[in-house]
Every structure is written in C-alpha cells, then in structure tokens.
Amino acid sequence: MKLKQSLIVALILSIIGLTSWELFWRSQGYYPTLDDNKDLWAVQRAKLKTLTNQDVVLTGSSRVLFDIQLDAWEEETKKRPLQLASVGSSPLPIFHDIVETTDFAGTIIVGVTPTLFFSTTYPLADPWRRTQIRADFHHERTYAQRLNHHLSIPLQNSLAFMINYEERGYADEINLRGLLQKVKIGNRIKNDFPAFHDFGDIDLDRNMKMREKTVTDTAFANSIIRVWGWYATAFPPPDKASTMPFFVKDAKKFMARGGNLILLRCPSTGGFRMGENAVSPRKDYWDELVAQTKAKAYHFEDYEQLKYLDCPEWSHLSVKDANYFTKELVKIMKADGALSHSKTN
Template sequence: MASSISSSEETVHQKQDALPSGLRLTAANRPGMAQPVPERDIPQQPWGAMAIAVTVLLLLFTSLWEWKMRTLELIPGDLGRNTDRWAELRKEIDKRNVPVVIVGDSRILYDSDLDRATQLIGVRPVQLGIPGTSGLPILQDLADDPNFKGVAIVGMMESAYFDLTGSREQKAIDLARWESPSKRGSFLIQRALSHGLAMLDDDYKLSTLIFRLDSDWRQGVKGPRHGVWKPQETGSGGQVWLWRRIEHDRRFSEHIRYIWVHYEVPPEPLDDQIIRNISIGTKVAVDKIRARGGDVVFVRPPSAPDVREVEDRHIPRARGWDVILATTHSNGIHFDDLPAAQNLTLPEGGHTTRACATVFTDAYLRALVGKTAFLHLQLDAPPALSTRNCVPPSLTVP
C-alpha cells in the first residue's frame, strides 16, 4: 500500500511537469511541504560572443577615458595627496638614520626640489610636507621620536602654521603608526596600477568630477568653487610639484588664486593668545630635538604680492615669523631676505613653478648652510642659480 507522502510527491511532480517551461511551483502550490531548490530554465544564448562583446566595449571605453584624462595633463604614477605615501616616508625615520627632514605645508612641499638638494648637500631630504596643514604637529611628532637626531627644515606659511584646526596631519601621523592590512594592500594595488593608468588620479575620479558640476546651486552649501581641484603632481621618492597644468592654464591658476585670497586666509588679525600658544609649543618641540643632538631651522617660502597682502593682514612677519625664531632661538631664512629668490614665477600666487622651485631650493639651502652644522655644501656642488634661471628674460626684473 503506497504511503500518503509518496502520493503527495507524485501529485506535486505531476503538477510541476504540467507547468509551462521556465515556470516553477511557488510556496502557495505546496502547503505544508518543504521548499525545494528553485528551478529555472536558462535560455540558450551566444554567451561566448556576448562575453567577447562586453570585454571589447570595456577596453574601448577604458581606453577612451584614459586618453581623455591624459589630454588633461594627468600622468601615470601620480598618487596625488595620498596620505599612505606620506606614512611610508615617515616610517623611514624609524628604519634608518635620516639626517635631513622637511616638514610644513604645501609651500615648502611644492617649492623644494629634492634632486637639487641632493646635489647641494649630499643627502636627499625626507619630504614630510602635507598640503593645507600646519607643520607644528609633524615637528612635535619628530620631537617625540627618539630615532630622529637630524635637522628638521620647517616650512612656514604663517596662516597655515598658526592654524591647528585641521585634522589631516594627525590622521597622517596615526596612519604612519598603524596601518590595517586591507588599507596597506589597497594602496599597494593602487600604486602598481597607477604606473600605467593616469585615470586613477583621485582628483579626477568620476564621483569627484560629478561633484564639481554643482556650481554652488544649493543655498548655504559649500560647492566645488571653494576647493582646489588638483593642486599637485606627485613623483617618485617624495618629490611633489605644483601640477604642471596650473603653470599655463589661466582658468585653473586664477581659480586657485581666488581661493587663496578670499577663503584660505582669515581676514581678521590672529589672536595674540594663539600666537603665544603656538610659539610655546614650537619651543618645546625644538628643545626636545636639540636635546638629542639634532637641530631645527625655518624657511618662509614666497608669496605673490596680492596673496602676501592678505596673509600679512592676518599675521604679519613681525607677529609670526619673527616671534617663532626669537622664542625658539632658531635660525631661519625668509624669502624677503633671499636676493636669488625674488620675483619668482608663482602661477596661482602661492607656489612656484617647478623650474623656480629648483631656484628657490638652491637659494634657501645655500643660505641655511651657514645657519646649522647639519648642512654642508658639497665641494662639487653645481653653480648657484638665480631668478633668471627660471623666469623668461622679458619678465625678469633687473
């Protein structure tokens, strides 16, 4: 005698067989029964041809996008403002004796030619400048690191150095201390792929470009006009330049100049208490480094006259630069005092062209050689440069 279960299964199979091809029984058709694995007919399609077509279209559109990005003067290998690269450089101090470190904001970062520095002083500085930040937290991090016993060249654009409201420098420091395996792996993959693809530039991701379409349409919402679209070009070994397109694209340079003048520097004078606090914090860091046998010197990179006027209203040389040097008993070189660094080309008012960065590096390092025992001019150092080495003769002031 057949069981009731067998009878039910037979009935279900009969109903399932009676359904049109491609359809299956639902739970409503099988009350009180366990749910079987869904069955669905896969239609016959030219899957091989479809896969080839998709691959061809992917390669085509990727090639077109890559070509477009290169027409915008993006280059393969440019990691932009990636903090993973900075953290990698910071770890060098814990691995070996680093005699010269450069810290500060984008001024000293873009305006320093590391190859020229190597020719002049015989060692390649480790570049730890971070755009849009104060150099003080990085200096304090070096002061607390017993491995650092060299000289720190601190770049100081006063409105940045005396502003500790940002968090980017602290995030970079934290990343140098500990980096998750997934983040480290992601960076290594990106770096490997970026050597062949300019389209991986973070400042020109599709999501970033879409954001820039918002021309301040939303009331009270800060739009892309208030941010620098792409300021830098990152090379190998920590070398960073002002992005080459800014040197000749007036729309880009004027956009950045507008930001420097109207948004980046507060219009009101800096509070005296803030100046005292920053000066004391700097002195503590400098004293720690000198107690270990190291040294600290300061450099003030150039600004265009219109940008300098805004900066001086916020914190003039006498209240900022002079106070730091006096409080810390340090030596330094201000671009005002460098004849070889006058009238350099500053496309957007705040940073030199890469040719003028070489001239400025040559000028400030030669001046610092006599101000710290850690820097010595090589016997086979190249001849000194001047403004004429980077500014067209027609624009050079006699």
C-alpha cells in the first residue's frame, strides 16, 4: 500500500514539475518546434528511391531551404519537390551521394551559396562534415533509430522544453549543455561566438519558413547578422581548386545518364552580398561553374522581378518574399523549358 502511495505521489510531482517547466519556457517566448536533424533529413532522403524522372529534388544550403517554399512550388507545378537542402553546409556531399548511390535521373536543383559551395572538400571541415554525416546516416540508420525518431515527433510538436538542436551553437537550446553555457563563472574564458538564435520553423517534409520576428524585430535580425559577420572572419578562403572539379565531375555523370541539373543562385543583400562579391566574384565562381557544367542556371541578379528582393538578415527571404520568389522562379524555369524534363531511363 505504501509503495502504491509513493508511486502516486511521485507521478503527481513529476506532472507538476514537467508542467511548471513547460509553462516557464513558454512564458519566455519559446514554443514547440521540430529540430531539423539528420533523422528528419533521412526520412526525406529515403523517398528519393520512389521518385520518377518527372520529379524535382532540391539540394543546397539554407537559402534553398528558406527561399523555396514547397506549397508555392506545388501550386505552380502540381508536383511537390523533395527538400534535401541543409543549413550551414556544402551541397557537394549530398549531390555526390545521389549521383553515386542512386539511378535517379529526374531534376536536381543545386543551390549555390558561394561561401559554402566552394568552401572545401576536406572531410573534417564543418561545411562538408555536416552534410556527409546526413548522407551516411541515411544509409546506416537502424530500425531502432527510425522508431525513436517517429516517437519523438509528437513530443517535439507538443513540448517547448524539448528544443534540442543537433548542431551546437544555437542560443535557444533548452538542455543541460545549452543552459550551462549561459552560466557565468568567475573569469572563465568567454566564447566570442555571438548568440545565434534559430530564426526558422520547419515542417515534417522539411518546408522551412522564416520566423516573423526576423522581419519585424530589427534587433533580432541584427543578432543574426552579427553571426554572419563572425563567420566572415572565421571561415577560410574558398577552395575553388578542389570543389569545382569535384562537383563538375558529378554533374557530368548525372547529366550523362539523362539527369536534368539546374544551378540556382538565391538572393543575398547588404554586407553579406558585399562580402560575397569581394571573396567570390561572380565571373570567377558562378560564371565559371556554369560554363564548366553546361547546366541550366538561374542567378537572381539576372531577373528584374528577383534582383531587388530584400533579405531581413542579409541571407534569407521572409515567408512572403520566399513564396513570391518560388512562384516567379517556377514561371521563369517553365518559360525556359527547364522543368519539362521527361526523358526515361
């Protein structure tokens, strides 16, 4: 009897404690949201084996993730693309994995963010490692890992205190690691990395939308801009000598089997665009990449309806502008015949 009473008391205290913890974090402005981790990515990657040559796969860095809205794309084409872009990373490992391990010969759109696309082929460097980990995980994940992911989704969608990012660095983490980093102890060496807040919400099919706060709160947007400034000083110079031939080789192999490759340069503005112009000028990087691959290519600066779009934090589009960008881009591609790929294997 005493054991039963103890169990009931423990259960009640646990419920009170978890409820109080959840209410506290919600009072701080947090809300339930999905983590764009390797599990979420792998679920989408697994769908590639069911696609036909009429389908579209999106790859690239965070600009493709934010700027291409899946609902808007489907509205214009009647087909929903597969979103495989990944934040803060090089798209080369993912494209290479698709070329080497599948026979997919539909359309692949590769986003070119110069600082990441041309960053490195060194396997331990962050831009490469982040996407290589995801590609490897897709092939190696166990049934236990798949089950664990599916069981975690209802919790992530329901509880704000479940926020726990796969990648380190976000200031919004609600876990022991994140909370300890906020504790100031004596003269402990301060991390000079500025507070980096998550500014997007992602759905199960990895459709990413910029949080409205990024558009309406200038201070919040500036906090993200400071992170881009930090990376500008910390990132090594582009390694075009290795990245260009690596990608071109895969591009030619993909197109040789009938694949439709499209290169896409999404908008950037402000200091970010100035930095890109200085470090990776268009004629030496984008233009040369297009010339070597001979792929269809779309650069936002080449179109009046796209070239003046503004990025609230210099690198990604708001939901409103992302929907507009997606629809206009589809119209441009359709007029150019870029999406009329119908070749069979």
